[in-house]
Amino acid sequence: RKEVEQDPGPFNVPEGATVAFNCTYSNSASQSFFWYRQDCRKEPKLLMSVYSSGNEDGRFTAQLNRASQYISLLIRDSKLSDSATYLCVVNMYGSGGYNKLIFGAGTRLAVHP
Amino acid sequence: GAGVSQTPSNKVTEKGKYVELRCDPISGHTALYWYRQSLGQGPEFLIYFQGTGAADDSGLPNDRFFAVRPEGSVSTLKIQRTERGDSAVYLCASSYTADSSYNEQFFGPGTRLTVL
Numbered sequence: 001r002k003e004v005e006q007d008p009g010p011f012n013v014p015e016g017a018t019v020a021f022n023c024t025y026s027n028s029a030s031q032s033f034f035w036y037r038q039d040c041r042k043e044p045k046l047l048m049s050v051y052s053s054g055n056e057d058g059r060f061t062a063q064l065n066r067a068s069q070y071i072s073l074l075i076r077d078s079k080l081s082d083s084a085t086y087l088c089v090v091n092m093y094g095s096g097g098y099n100k101l102i103f104g105a106g107t108r109l110a111v112h113p
Numbered sequence: 114g115a116g117v118s119q120t121p122s123n124k125v126t127e128k129g130k131y132v133e134l135r136c137d138p139i140s141g142h143t144a145l146y147w148y149r150q151s152l153g154q155g156p157e158f159l160i161y162f163q164g165t166g167a168a169d170d171s172g173l174p175n176d177r178f179f180a181v182r183p184e185g186s187v188s189t190l191k192i193q194r195t196e197r198g199d200s201a202v203y204l205c206a207s208s209y210t211a212d213s214s215y216n217e218q219f220f221g222p223g224t225r226l227t228v229l
Contacts, residue, residue, distance in 0.1 A: 004155075032215050043204060043220035044156065087155050091215075098144065098168060098211035101218060103155030 001026055004104035006088050012110045017078045021107045023071040023088030030102075032091040033064055035073050037084045038106065044087055047073075078111045085109070115139070117221035119205050125227045126195055134190040134224045138207030145188050146218060147180055148204040156204050156220075162188060163211060195228045202226070 006023045013019050025033075033050040048055065050062040050071055061074040071088055088104040118137040126132050138145050144163055148156035158172040162182045170180070177195075182188040192199055202225050206218040 008153075043222050045220070046217050049215055089155075098161055098163065099208065099213075099216055099218065100158055100161065100169065101146075101156075102158070103148075105153065105155050 002104070003027060003102045004088055004090050006104035006107045008105060008107060010108040010110050012112060013078055015078055015080060015111055015113055017111075018074065018076050019078060019109065020075075021073045021086055021088070021109075023073075023104055025069050025071070025088075025090045025102075027090070027092065027102075028066075028069060030069075030090045030092060033071050034089040034091070034101075035060075035062055035071075036087040036089055036103075038087055039084045044103075047086070075109075078109075080111050080113065083109055083111045117205055117207055117219055119203075119221040119224050121224060122222065123225045123227075125229065127229050128195060128197060130195050130228075132192050132195060132226065134192075134203050134226070136188045136190070136205030136207075136221060138186065138188070138205070139219055140186075142207035142209050142219075143185070144208045144211040144216070144218075145182060146206045146208075147188070147190050148206065148220075150202045150204055150223070152201075159190070161211070192226075195226075197228050200226055200228045 035047040036044040037047045038044040054063040059076045085106040092100040147159040150156045161169045165185045177193045202223040204223045205221045208216045
């Protein structure tokens with residue numbers, strides 16, 4: 001079983017739609033959580049950190065359920081520019097004393113006019 | 114300011130050859146990481162440097178892979194006797210420190226390695 005699992009998609013949605021991505025992780029010792037965005041043939045970039053209380057940044061809302069080992073990302077009012085791959089990332093910080101990021105395979109989003 | 118830079122951006126080599134991939138982290142960042150990303154997959158951890166020392170090299174796939182960071186800044190990933198399965202994008206990332214679980218890692222554009 002992979003340490004971080006995501007639905008690969010692709011999710012094809014019209015502009016303005018709301019879309020949700022889910023992610024599960026296997027190691028309960030995971031310390032912190034992130035969503036990264038990766039455009040085609042580009043490097044990953046941090047979209048947002050995910051906190052236990054849930055957090056929102058504009059149209060983006062991330063939630064964490066430690067008991068279920070589940071992370072989600074909600075994108076409201078999708079824009080064409082949201083088209084990218086969204087990577088769910090778990091930080092194993094603590095087990096080795098440094099930030100060891102474990103990435104999911106990514107969920108591809110395509111927003112169309 | 115300048116981000117993480119990697120050279121070359123693309124490298125095509127023949128099976129059995131030796132390659133070096135270079136990473137220039139963000140100035141002042143003490144933590145440096147190498148990842149490998151295969152098609153359709155997320156980045157996979159290879160090695161972590163804190164300063165000059167490799168604090169964790171558990172992700173290196175075998176002894177053909179080696180990395181150095183002699184002065185605590187620039188790092189070089191070295192691959193000996195390349196195999197076709199080594200073809201991937203090699204990503205470098207740096208962070209200011211590694212002592213907080215929410216320290217952001219900033220990624221370079223990667224080196225796309227193709228082994229023929």
